[in-house]
């Protein structure tokens with residue numbers, strides 16, 4: 001199998017770490033450009049991985065590090081911006097892809113694997129996130145000199161994800177009842193291993209060039225069902241109370257101004273469209289996508305074991321105090 005030189009942007013994130021370790025496992029030479037190299041030293045244990053601190057928004061930096069590469073993989077994405085105008089999404093998604101294209105052209109790198117998102121749409125503004133993702137995807141695909149494959153997943157799950165782990169932590173903080181915005185929003189969660197599999201297949205198969213693949217898992221759930229499912233990993237049940245649309249909207253407006261933006265108005269707008277595919281997982285990737293029931297217990301159950309230890313610790317402290 002051919003060994004490629006691959007430069008990965010966004011290789012330090014959830015999907016990035018899974019993908020980079022698969023690429024290294026196949027013996028490819030992987031160059032990861034990172035904002036904070038020190039935070040991701042775990043990647044350095046992978047033998048063929050080079051981790052470089054770099055400002056990827058600087059075009060000359062990209063030109064320098066794309067030199068000699070066979071393939072570029074772009075996984076950079078944000079769900080929230082620090083401002084409220086959409087400029088942050090434009091910078092992280094659209095302007096970055098413009099710079100990637102220029103750096104590819106300058107170095108005669110012709111292959112780009114690009115991560116987009118399901119429902120990304122440059123023609124219709126659902127949210128700043130989905131609009132900018134759609135614009136970035138279209139921009140990459142109209143360039144003649146680039147051989148682009150795009151991936152458009154629904155929500156991705158797996159060890160280290162920010163979906164199930166986030167709801168797990170929120171449930172942990174909600175003693176009895178958890179209010180949930182947009183409870184009827186629908187998703188078809190797709191396993192990170194299947195998403196990574198699609199990238200790996202595309203790397204080796206020219207038939208994927210020019211294609212945009214929607215990636216969904218085997219089943220559709222409402223957000224409320226997914227949070228209820230997460231709740232099963234606790235020793236006692238919390239009640240999930242779905243908020244009405246007007247209260248969901250209000251919660252989004254308020255959270256928009258909470259530090260760290262745990263939920264935003266833009267997230268709320270993205271949730272107004274179901275994140276589900278029209279067809280099955282692309283047959284070309286020859287894999288039967290895994291379900292949450294097969295995978296999620298393997299990592300959430302580990303957290304809940306830790307929870308049990310916390311409970312034992314609390315009992316022990318109470319016992320010592322009252323002795």
Ligand SMILES: NC(=O)c1ccc[n+]([C@@H]2O[C@H](COP(=O)([O-])OP(=O)(O)OC[C@H]3O[C@@H](n4cnc5c(N)ncnc54)[C@H](OP(=O)(O)O)[C@@H]3O)[C@@H](O)[C@H]2O)c1
Pocket residue numbers: 009010011012013014015016034035036056075076077078092115116117118152153154155156157162163
């Ligand atoms: N996870 C999902 O459910 C899902 C679903 C659909 C599509 N996607 C898309 O898949 C891609 C990867 O998602 P993920 O879950 O792995 O996200 P993630 O864990 O948040 O990782 C995002 C990556 O992008 C980098 N990044 C973000 N903003 C940046 C900026 N302004 N400048 C430079 N680097 C920046 C991060 O670097 P740091 O490590 O320095 O923060 C990280 O490497 C994204 O494009 C996302 O939109 C994800």
